Amino acid sequence: MEQFLGLPPDGSAHGPAIDHLIGLVHWLMLVLFVGWGAFYIFTLIRFRKSRNPKANYAGVKSHFSNYLEVGVLVIEVLLLVGFSIPLWSKRVDQFPPEKDATVVKVVAEQFAWNIHYPGPDGKFGKTSPNLIDADNPLGLDRNDPDAKDDITSANNLNLPVDKPVIVYLSTKDVIHSFNLPAYRVKQDVIPGMSIPLWFTPTKTTAAIQEELRKKYSVLDVMKKIAKVSLPSMTKVAVKRGMNMDEQMMMQDVTDSSGTMILAKGEHLDTTNTAKLADAGVAEVSARSMANLEKFVTMEEYKDTAGATLVAKGEALTEETVSKLMTVGMNDVSARPAANMDAFVVMEPYNDRSGSPLAAKGDAVSEELLNKLAEAGVGEIDIAPATPTEIACAQLCGLGHFRMRGYMTVQSPEEFKQWFDQQEAALLPQSTSTDSTVAAPTDSSAVK
Numbered sequence: 001m002e003q004f005l006g007l008p009p010d011g012s013a014h015g016p017a018i019d020h021l022i023g024l025v026h027w028l029m030l031v032l033f034v035g036w037g038a039f040y041i042f043t044l045i046r047f048r049k050s051r052n053p054k055a056n057y058a059g060v061k062s063h064f065s066n067y068l069e070v071g072v073l074v075i076e077v078l079l080l081v082g083f084s085i086p087l088w089s090k091r092v093d094q095f096p097p098e099k100d101a102t103v104v105k106v107v108a109e110q111f112a113w114n115i116h117y118p119g120p121d122g123k124f125g126k127t128s129p130n131l132i133d134a135d136n137p138l139g140l141d142r143n144d145p146d147a148k149d150d151i152t153s154a155n156n157l158n159l160p161v162d163k164p165v166i167v168y169l170s171t172k173d174v175i176h177s178f179n180l181p182a183y184r185v186k187q188d189v190i191p192g193m194s195i196p197l198w199f200t201p202t203k204t205t206a207a208i209q210e211e212l213r214k215k216y217s218v219l220d221v222m223k224k225i226a227k228v229s230l231p232s233m234t235k236v237a238v239k240r241g242m243n244m245d246e247q248m249m250m251q252d253v254t255d256s257s258g259t260m261i262l263a264k265g266e267h268l269d270t271t272n273t274a275k276l277a278d279a280g281v282a283e284v285s286a287r288s289m290a291n292l293e294k295f296v297t298m299e300e301y302k303d304t305a306g307a308t309l310v311a312k313g314e315a316l317t318e319e320t321v322s323k324l325m326t327v328g329m330n331d332v333s334a335r336p337a338a339n340m341d342a343f344v345v346m347e348p349y350n351d352r353s354g355s356p357l358a359a360k361g362d363a364v365s366e367e368l369l370n371k372l373a374e375a376g377v378g379e380i381d382i383a384p385a386t387p388t389e390i391a392c393a394q395l396c397g398l399g400h401f402r403m404r405g406y407m408t409v410q411s412p413e414e415f416k417q418w419f420d421q422q423e424a425a426l427l428p429q430s431t432s433t434d435s436t437v438a439a440p441t442d443s444s445a446v447k
């Protein structure tokens, strides 16, 4: 059952038990769905009007349905008491001792995850809401002796594999939900509370990425080649309040005194159609730009002097389309964009002469796909670029989709190396006046 549910790969010690329970619940639901569905169809046929012209007010006399309902109840109680509650109690009751675990605080905010490590002394430094600013989202008091060695990072959670992790969760604003799909962790984060959770990662991010490795056909992508006609110029009748956002103006419109009303390149959205209507303009020249940016070029296009105008593999954005029009192109050879940027190649690839095209871990960009096709590479091994991440499982505001953290589970050696690097980055802050090297690399790449 678990294989059919499309669950993400599982890299935690408690994960198999959770997946097993999810599987059992789905089995029960499947049996109920088929059972009740069959019963419903049976009653429709058995008690149809033509066979039962008169309603029977006495109804069913047998106790069969009662037994069935008690049976369902027994299974549900069994799932709850036998599987769910023991699993839950193990998560909240039996915390490992802090000295044997990686302890980290995670403070959520709209829309980021602030990570706080206690440093080698194992003590979290004091934090205060009064110290919170853009450079110090945690409000960490660096003057506190316990805070001197604390590591902070935004959206980057690094953990060593095969060692329990204790996370203390809190939030600065609204309710968020800390979700590590690949480690079967999900916990709501409530303002004003510090909620602990623990789990043991048993697989590194690299191992999970390897598990998700799959073949991807470059040939298939390249086969989708098509002739795309660049939009021709049309006369568009302007009506107030009309939204024709995909129409791009191909002329400047000025009033009688020469003041610009609407410039070439602007789009005919509701505001702009109103402007034109106000000025009494009834018709303009425009081109429809709808859906063109979903295509990428399959050839290089040059201007009359022979200089590259648009390179191979470029998206047909407004800019590229405008460029192509200046040299009078009407058709271009293009293919639908593959949108594979969230994937990386899992092996290095070379061209025919042996010089490298892509290293392991390079993003599967449109440019790379073109290069690979040119070099005759028909199939590549790919995997998601970030197979382990922190998601927010709570619709916490308009920027919710931006609330994405990266989680890297590493070997103990790799983790130690990362940890030491972070510590070394903290040192100059207290010993030298050079403040440019003070910030740990991770925390600067936020928001």
Ligand SMILES: [Cu+2]
Pocket (backbone or CB within 6 Å): 175, 176, 177, 392, 393, 394, 395, 396, 400, 403
């Ligand atoms: Cu959130």
